[in-house]
Amino acid sequence: xxxxxxxxxxxxxxxxxxxxxxxxxxxxxxxxxxxxxxxxxxxxxxxxxxxxxxxxxxxxxxxxxxxxxxxxxxxxxxxxxxxxxxxxxxxxxxxxxxxxxxxxxxxxxxxxxxxxxxxxxxxxxxxxxxxxxxxxxxxxxxxxxxxxxxxxxxxxxxxxxxxxxxxxxxxxxxxxxxxxxxxxxxxxxxxxxxxxxxxxxxxxxxxxxxxxxxxxxxxxxxxxxxxxxxxxxxxxxxxxxxxxxxxxxxxxxxxxxxxxxxxxxxxxxxxx
Ligand SMILES: [Zn+2]
Numbered sequence: 001x002x003x004x005x006x007x008x009x010x011x012x013x014x015x016x017x018x019x020x021x022x023x024x025x026x027x028x029x030x031x032x033x034x035x036x037x038x039x040x041x042x043x044x045x046x047x048x049x050x051x052x053x054x055x056x057x058x059x060x061x062x063x064x065x066x067x068x069x070x071x072x073x074x075x076x077x078x079x080x081x082x083x084x085x086x087x088x089x090x091x092x093x094x095x096x097x098x099x100x101x102x103x104x105x106x107x108x109x110x111x112x113x114x115x116x117x118x119x120x121x122x123x124x125x126x127x128x129x130x131x132x133x134x135x136x137x138x139x140x141x142x143x144x145x146x147x148x149x150x151x152x153x154x155x156x157x158x159x160x161x162x163x164x165x166x167x168x169x170x171x172x173x174x175x176x177x178x179x180x181x182x183x184x185x186x187x188x189x190x191x192x193x194x195x196x197x198x199x200x201x202x203x204x205x206x207x208x209x210x211x212x213x214x215x216x217x218x219x220x221x222x223x224x225x226x227x228x229x230x231x232x233x234x235x236x237x238x239x240x241x242x243x244x245x246x247x248x249x250x251x252x253x254x255x256x257x258x259x260x261x262x263x264x265x266x267x268x269x270x271x272x
Contacts, residue, residue: 006199007178010052010266011252012098014066016088017046017120023083023225024212024255045088045257048120050095051206052102052266053196055176059110063194063206066095068123078152080119095124101267107131111175115208115254116188117145118155125161136175138183138190139168145189155188155226184210184240186233187226193240195249201271203249210236212255217241 021030021042032039051063067086068074075081091097099106106127114137115121128135145156152158169192174180178197185191187209194206210233211217212224221237223230244251253259264271 005056006272007056007196008054008270008272009196009198010270011263012050012052012266013260014048014050014093014095015086017084017086018043018088019046019084025215026223026225046255047257047260049260057176059176060108061111061113062109063113064115064121065124067120069094075119107133109133111136113181113194116141116191117161119157119160122160125164129163134167135164136167136169138192139170141188141190142166142168184236186229186236188228198271203247204252205240205249206252207240208254211253213253214256214259
């Protein structure tokens with residue numbers, strides 16, 4: 001990609017996990033009931049992605065930091081290696097491979113924007129340790145993720161982020177013209193979504209884990225197995241819906257295999 005007069009955006013699949021669908025979607029039709037007490041579990045693909053953006057003003061941005069190559073050992077103490085194994089991943093998908101494909105060193109990225117600090121989104125944030133890149137996340141997310149004792153809590157692995165200089169936002173914030181962080185808490189203390197207003201493709205909203213799947217969005221919205229604050233989660237979904245309706249945005253869901261296969265995928269293809 002070369003600098004032009006338009007924002008250019010590349011969606012890069014990173015590692016793909018497997019996991020039980022119930023983590024993503026609390027769907028009564030798939031659950032045990034009195035008449036069907038034994039239900040087959042749904043072991044599904046759970047892809048991850050990052051977004052690489054070049055701004056016409058010259059800045060480069062990355063949205064999220066994917067899953068780590070060493071997930072099997074790094075996640076073993078948490079048990080997530082069993083629950084969400086990253087076992088459907090090819091070598092070119094890991095984030096360090098993606099950076100090489102883009103011809104970039106981590107420090108050449110001006111902004112690393114993190115939707116939240118769960119281990120499947122901040123797994124490679126340490127690539128940016130000391131790189132001079134401005135790392136930005138929600139203020140409440142940072143406070144929450146540093147609030148517990150010990151090396152992990154839920155989907156948080158403290159070593160993923162505790163040595164990083166983390167800048168924060170505490171309201172919806174336009175980082176650069178056309179690139180806005182939206183506060184959508186609920187999945188975690190301070191989950192963010194990313195709104196990008198593109199010249200040719202219109203507005204895209206990268207929902208990250210505020211919306212895992214199209215089925216989560218509804219209407220009606222259907223919550224997931226991992227929600228820190230379900231009231232805030234529903235409010236955040238309706239906030240996204242209001243923006244979507246106003247801008248006719250394309251919503252890119254956080255972990256949708258069906259949708260990811262239908263999108264233009266980087267590094268060779270991009271949206272403007
Ligand atoms: Zn998450």
